[in-house]
Amino acid sequence: MSTASRFKARPSTNHFISLTIDGQSVLAKPGDSVAAAMLAYSGDAMRHTVKGSPRAAYCMMGVCFDCLVEVDGYPNTQACMVQVKEGMVIRRQQGLRKLKKEPTGGE
Amino acid sequence: MANEFDLIIVGAGPAGMSAAYTAAKNKAKVLLLDEQPYAGGQIFRNIESQVNGESIYGDEYETGKALINRLGTQGISLEFRASVWRIDEARNVLWSRDEVSHISTARHVLLTGGAQERPMLFPGWTLPGVMPVGAAQILMKSSGLLPRDAVLVGSGPLLYWVAVQLIRAGAPPKALVDTQTPAMYLKALKHLPQALPAMVTLLKGVRYLQEIRAAKIKRFSRSSDFAVTETDHNELCLSFKSKGFAQQITAPIILTHHGIIPATNLARSAGVKHEWNEQQQCIQPVVDGWGQTNISGLHIAGDSAGIGGAEVAQASGQLAALNILCLSSYISKLERDTASRKAFTKRRRAMSIRAFLDVAYTPLAELQLPSNETIVCRCEEVTAGEIRRSVEQGADGPRQVKTTVRAGMGPCQGRLCDPTVRTILASCQVPTSLPNARSPVKPVKLGELAALSNSTFHNHD
Numbered sequence: 001m002s003t004a005s006r007f008k009a010r011p012s013t014n015h016f017i018s019l020t021i022d023g024q025s026v027l028a029k030p031g032d033s034v035a036a037a038m039l040a041y042s043g044d045a046m047r048h049t050v051k052g053s054p055r056a057a058y059c060m061m062g063v064c065f066d067c068l069v070e071v072d073g074y075p076n077t078q079a080c081m082v083q084v085k086e087g088m089v090i091r092r093q094q095g096l097r098k099l100k101k102e103p104t105g106g107e
Numbered sequence: 108m109a110n111e112f113d114l115i116i117v118g119a120g121p122a123g124m125s126a127a128y129t130a131a132k133n134k135a136k137v138l139l140l141d142e143q144p145y146a147g148g149q150i151f152r153n154i155e156s157q158v159n160g161e162s163i164y165g166d167e168y169e170t171g172k173a174l175i176n177r178l179g180t181q182g183i184s185l186e187f188r189a190s191v192w193r194i195d196e197a198r199n200v201l202w203s204r205d206e207v208s209h210i211s212t213a214r215h216v217l218l219t220g221g222a223q224e225r226p227m228l229f230p231g232w233t234l235p236g237v238m239p240v241g242a243a244q245i246l247m248k249s250s251g252l253l254p255r256d257a258v259l260v261g262s263g264p265l266l267y268w269v270a271v272q273l274i275r276a277g278a279p280p281k282a283l284v285d286t287q288t289p290a291m292y293l294k295a296l297k298h299l300p301q302a303l304p305a306m307v308t309l310l311k312g313v314r315y316l317q318e319i320r321a322a323k324i325k326r327f328s329r330s331s332d333f334a335v336t337e338t339d340h341n342e343l344c345l346s347f348k349s350k351g352f353a354q355q356i357t358a359p360i361i362l363t364h365h366g367i368i369p370a371t372n373l374a375r376s377a378g379v380k381h382e383w384n385e386q387q388q389c390i391q392p393v394v395d396g397w398g399q400t401n402i403s404g405l406h407i408a409g410d411s412a413g414i415g416g417a418e419v420a421q422a423s424g425q426l427a428a429l430n431i432l433c434l435s436s437y438i439s440k441l442e443r444d445t446a447s448r449k450a451f452t453k454r455r456r457a458m459s460i461r462a463f464l465d466v467a468y469t470p471l472a473e474l475q476l477p478s479n480e481t482i483v484c485r486c487e488e489v490t491a492g493e494i495r496r497s498v499e500q501g502a503d504g505p506r507q508v509k510t511t512v513r514a515g516m517g518p519c520q521g522r523l524c525d526p527t528v529r530t531i532l533a534s535c536q537v538p539t540s541l542p543n544a545r546s547p548v549k550p551v552k553l554g555e556l557a558a559l560s561n562s563t564f565h566n567h568d
Binding site for chain 1: 142143144149153156188190223224233234235236237238239241242245246249250251252253254255278341359360370485486488517518519522523550
């Protein structure tokens with residue numbers, strides 16, 4: 001199930017950044033936050049809470065922590081506070097983050 | 108490298124930017140920290156890279172550009188994507204970037220962290236597609252994203268300004284669902300004469316309302332009893348009452364606004380005294396006319412010292428900087444007082460409209476006292492009913508509510524639920540003490556804390 005973006009399509013340009021969201025190739029604009037890129041791509045939830053409720057970015061300014069996603073292996077990343085980079089791998093989070101996915105291991 | 112700066116400013120919005128410039132112009136060494144990747148704060152966000160900025164930022168576009176350009180002044184060090192998570196008694200400012208923490212120290216610290224939106228609660232406000240209007244504005248400014256057929260709900264200057272921005276950008280809202288009542292305007296009228304010095308701002312507001320009318324946006328007034336549900340097509344259905352009649356609108360996105368409140372977590376965690384502002388229905392720090400707090404060397408200016416808007420923030424930032432320059436012996440008291448006259452006048456003029464606005468757009472009691480099924484704490488998914496039950500069971504303040512039902516224990520640290528918990532407690536006749544805020548006020552990993560070696564820390568006293 002994929003929901004259309006809740007935002008209007010942006011005029012296309014030659015400058016874009018390609019990344020993946022849950023394995024799907026997505027084009028973002030330079031300067032987009034990860035949250036903006038996700039919202040432009042789809043109207044779906046960006047994560048599900050422990051109780052299974054769908055959530056997406058809410059405040060867009062780092063206050064609410066509702067846009068937590070996995071960015072390049074780092075879970076619990078505030079998607080609204082990170083800018084997109086070429087080749088970025090973004091995953092939506094289901095419930096709490098998994099400790100074993102911690103890329104730096106024995107912190 | 109203890110006290111390598113004269114002044115550390117936290118937040119590069121209008122207050123922080125004007126303070127940085129004022130201080131550096133008078134030879135002080137300034138460190139300006141901001142969580143975002145660029146300066147501007149929310150109001151002038153991403154202003155530098157806009158092609159036709161005036162259509163997005165309105166009359167304030169030039170002001171914003173000028174403030175940002177002046178950050179090039181010698182003596183200002185800029186650190187972006189820097190999240191400040193602690194300020195201690197010795198004015199050590201601890202900030203984090205890319206999972207590495209740093210300590211910067213100065214004799215004076217000025218907090219200019221701005222404001223956040225007062226959460227607007229109703230059943231379904233946590234669903235994807237429900238956002239505050241400020242969030243939509245951020246997406247418009249920094250990514251050129253325009254909401255599709257948005258329904259705007261609530262009241263207040265920002266709601267109307269965003270409606271106008273969307274109309275101008277070719278993405279007119281589908282409807283404007285206004286919580287305003289004629290009674291609120293009537294009540295505010297008595298504050299109108301004192302708002303005359305801010306005539307320009309008043310007229311701007313009138314022009315916005317005319318622009319919304321001219322665009323023939325469907326408008327509902329005196330609205331209440333909001334609830335949002337998801338439709339089968341993943342759209343959102345907003346049901347509400349307008350003038351007593353039940354209404355429903357379906358839209359992909361619903362943008363809410365219910366006023367803004369000062370961001371106080373960092374100041375509260377640093378021990379700054381706060382008080383309740385009845386007129387603005389929010390907690391704000393106790394500061395004098397220069398922005399000085401009860402803690403020596405700690406100052407607050409701009410919206411985080413009390414909501415006043417960008418013009419007030421700019422003047423307050425300048426005043427705080429002049430006072431700090433005087434305290435640091437860069438300028439004399441006489442120089443401070445002479446240089447500050449204009450800023451005081453400017454601030455008084457800009458503030459004169461507040462009483463009118465605050466009364467005309469008072470937050471609706473119903474929205475601050477949500478129904479039992481409404482989620483209050485988004486992080487921990489705690490409903491208003493659970494909070495009321497904890498009070499029945501003996502919770503006698505915000506602290507006990509927190510430990511009983513976990514409201515405020517999630518990563519946002521109560522930023523979104525503290526105001527509502529307070530109103531619920533007040534409605535249950537429970538004393539509403541100031542909610543605690545403790546550092547780290549932003550999540551920091553244990554490894555990051557450990558990496559701050561003791562030796563680094565103790566060199567700064």
